[in-house]
Amino acid sequence: MTGHGFPEIRRATDLLESQPAPRRERAPLLAGKSVALVHEWFGATGGSENVFLALREVLPDATGFVLWRDRDARRGLDLRESWLARTPLRRSKALALPLMPLTWRTLTRESFDVVISSSHAFAHTVKLPAAPAARYLSYIHSPARYLWSPDFDGRGSNGALTLPRRLLRAADVRLSRHVDSYAANSGEVQARIRRFWKRDARIIHPPVDVDYFAAAPAPQRQQDRGYLLGVGRWIPYKKFDLMIEIADAARMPLVIAGSGSEEESLRRSAARARIPVSFELQPSRERLRELYWGAKALLFPTHEDFGIIPVEAMACGTPVLGLRRGGALETVVDGQTGYLVDSADPREYAGMLRHVDGLDRDVIGAHAGLFSSAVFHAAVASWVSDETT
Structure with a gap:
């Protein structure tokens, strides 16, 4: 990829060359130390769960704790559940939320030298009574949107949270003062940590399996890049309705891959469009890779904290048309790996x-290497080393 003038690509290469490759045994800096690895609830594997699994790869001997695990979550993974798992509250995150701080303070009677949390609600407040001298590190996917950004994706509108929100915000700040170091999954989240908690954080982007997506599918399964693509959960803030409008304005077919509560509404919108809109319901990983490789561009007109989907698409050499907000500012190089639009006007995207x-497309694919699992492993190893020695 020389000669393209991409400093971002060179920095990724420099990072990998300057740090030792992650090993699958516990890092020497933690030899002889006990480690607890804490996550919120563990559901069918999504973005935060994938980060937790990647942390387990860096710290394979750590003892894993979660509030509860869903029945369809990965089997065979050794995780200890909290007492909330034995109550009906495990079926309602909103109702369980006020009890989460207490749960993280009564998690276990064991003592650990290092406690690392993977948090998007209250896991960062975990504190073990039997480990007063422990070092506490927390990887933040986002300060709890239910509390701090209730209008971001609509979940905070739940009436059950209206009254306790102010008290929970105060508790969120007070109960996390013992955290020694934060890492944020993006600059967007780093800024929220500063604004809400008045704390600094280093940025460690989530790991993306760029090697898998960069491997082209069988030639006979590849398509001619004659369609636009939208991928993700079919929920309001993901803006799949806007994707249909963009494709309509561009007069290009659209493929929508994923699943979610908005399916019926999106199908009605698709029926009114002047272009073909097809739905790929819960595509396999292999099928998703084929869709990325076959698309002219990925549509991503949504405000995300980071956004793994654009990186997966770029690993396939597919450019991204995204909103100039949030994580897209860190993953998409405007004019080089895609284009960012500061508007909700479908005509601007179509243009x-x-x-x-x-x-x-080779440069686009190379840029995705900035966000590989190897880069994540090296960054986490550096963070843990800096904060525990």
């Missing part, structure tokens, strides 16, 4: 499509 064919 950018005439430029995407001029982008170098």
